[in-house]
Amino acid sequence: MYYVDPHIHMVSRTTDDYETLAKMGCVAMSEPAFWAGYDRGSVDGFRDYFEQLTAFEPRRARDYGIQHFTWLCINAKEAENVALSREVIAMIPEFLDRPGVLGIGEIGLNKNTRNEAIVFLEHLDLAMKTDEQILIHTPHLEDKYQGTRMILDMLTGDRRIDRSRVLIDHVEEHTVEQVLDEGFWAGMTLYPVSKCTPARAVDMVELYGSERLLVNSAGDWGPSKPTAVPDFILEMRRRGHSERAIRRVVYDNPIEFFSQSRGFVFDPPDAVELVEN
Numbered sequence: 001m002y003y004v005d006p007h008i009h010m011v012s013r014t015t016d017d018y019e020t021l022a023k024m025g026c027v028a029m030s031e032p033a034f035w036a037g038y039d040r041g042s043v044d045g046f047r048d049y050f051e052q053l054t055a056f057e058p059r060r061a062r063d064y065g066i067q068h069f070t071w072l073c074i075n076a077k078e079a080e081n082v083a084l085s086r087e088v089i090a091m092i093p094e095f096l097d098r099p100g101v102l103g104i105g106e107i108g109l110n111k112n113t114r115n116e117a118i119v120f121l122e123h124l125d126l127a128m129k130t131d132e133q134i135l136i137h138t139p140h141l142e143d144k145y146q147g148t149r150m151i152l153d154m155l156t157g158d159r160r161i162d163r164s165r166v167l168i169d170h171v172e173e174h175t176v177e178q179v180l181d182e183g184f185w186a187g188m189t190l191y192p193v194s195k196c197t198p199a200r201a202v203d204m205v206e207l208y209g210s211e212r213l214l215v216n217s218a219g220d221w222g223p224s225k226p227t228a229v230p231d232f233i234l235e236m237r238r239r240g241h242s243e244r245a246i247r248r249v250v251y252d253n254p255i256e257f258f259s260q261s262r263g264f265v266f267d268p269p270d271a272v273e274l275v276e277n
């Protein structure tokens, strides 16, 4: 089955991973800007990173028939440095009109601090002024519930925001319902050690339906599995879900969400067109 991974950090992955993903049916992916594992020292560090995300990664993916899209921001961890964050936010527009840029992300909260909230709101303002979509990271483990609540309050407090153009990622059982109820898209992240397993993700599809629900691997430089979306597909099949129902979550939904972005120009694989007819 063809699928899209809407959240994966390919700058941290090998070319062999691209080949494996292509063989498993991955036809497109989107890569949000994230923390490199160390704090970057200057705005130029981010400019170089955005160059890699918008120029080199799409080329690397294309060699395996995968279409690569991206999101730009300074992540919540580095947002503690508010002065640097403001320099990065001022520089982001240099890249927003490049092909394949879908919007601002992954912004969000990490430890739910005041500085993180300040920088989150300034990213929101940039997205509204530039008419960009938004991809949001919610905090890990013990900070997730409160952080998700804070994020929802900041989003719903801004009347300019079109909720159907915002994806709130890394939802779990205790946060998915409020995200969907408020009209946002929700992303489930399949991680081997934390976040969500394929079985728990399928449980959530069964409980809440597949409308505005996405599933991703968030493969990065830590313990993660770039082929986690095919694991989800297998678990859906095992439980007797139809191919159409599976495809909605792993293919139709991400494309529907991304299609709201002017940077999303997608060439569907031929076989998908045949299925449509």
Ligand SMILES: [Zn+2]
Binding pocket: 007, 009, 032, 034, 106, 137, 218
């Ligand atoms: Zn991420």
